Amino acid sequence: MAGKDSIRLERDIEEATPSARFQEILVTFGSADTDYDIAHTLRPADPENIRYQIVSADRATSIYHDQSGTRKPWSAGVIILRSSAASAVVRLLLTIPRRPAI
Numbered sequence: 001m002a003g004k005d006s007i008r009l010e011r012d013i014e015e016a017t018p019s020a021r022f023q024e025i026l027v028t029f030g031s032a033d034t035d036y037d038i039a040h041t042l043r044p045a046d047p048e049n050i051r052y053q054i055v056s057a058d059r060a061t062s063i064y065h066d067q068s069g070t071r072k073p074w075s076a077g078v079i080i081l082r083s084s085a086a087s088a089v090v091r092l093l094l095t096i097p098r099r100p101a102i
Contacts, residue, residue, distance in 0.1 A: 021095070021096045022093060022094060023041060024094075025038060025040060025092050026090070026091050026092075027090050027091075027092060028087070028088070028089050028090075029061075029082070029088045029089075030086065030087065032083060032084055032085055033082055034082060035072060035081075036080065036082065036083075037078050038078065038079050038092070039077055039078055040077060040078070040079065042096055043076050044076065044096045047073070047074040047076055047079070048074055050074065050079055050094055051094070052079065052095075053092065054091070055092065056090070057090045058089040058090075059087075060085065061085035061088040061090065063081055063083055063090060065079070066080070079094070
């Protein structure tokens with residue numbers, strides 16, 4: 001019986017976890033409002049499904065990605081982000097959602 005309970009618990013935990021995979025990365029943005037290639041090892045099926053959050057930053061900044069029609073696309077191992085502040089050192093949490101965004 002204990003075996004079935006542990007399998008059920010593992011399944012319940014997996015279903016409750018919003019991210020299929022995640023990675024923390026430390027990034028230094030040298031210049032403000034400039035594209036920076038950020039390498040990662042998540043390897044999602046669709047790179048555009050990667051989400052990012054600021055975990056910490058050494059100064060006030062906003063992290064964002066270019067939304068223009070000429071933006072560089074993300075690839076399987078690289079996302080491209082910008083910082084509103086120069087010389088910002090930022091710890092990012094990259095995640096792949098378990099279910100695609102609606």
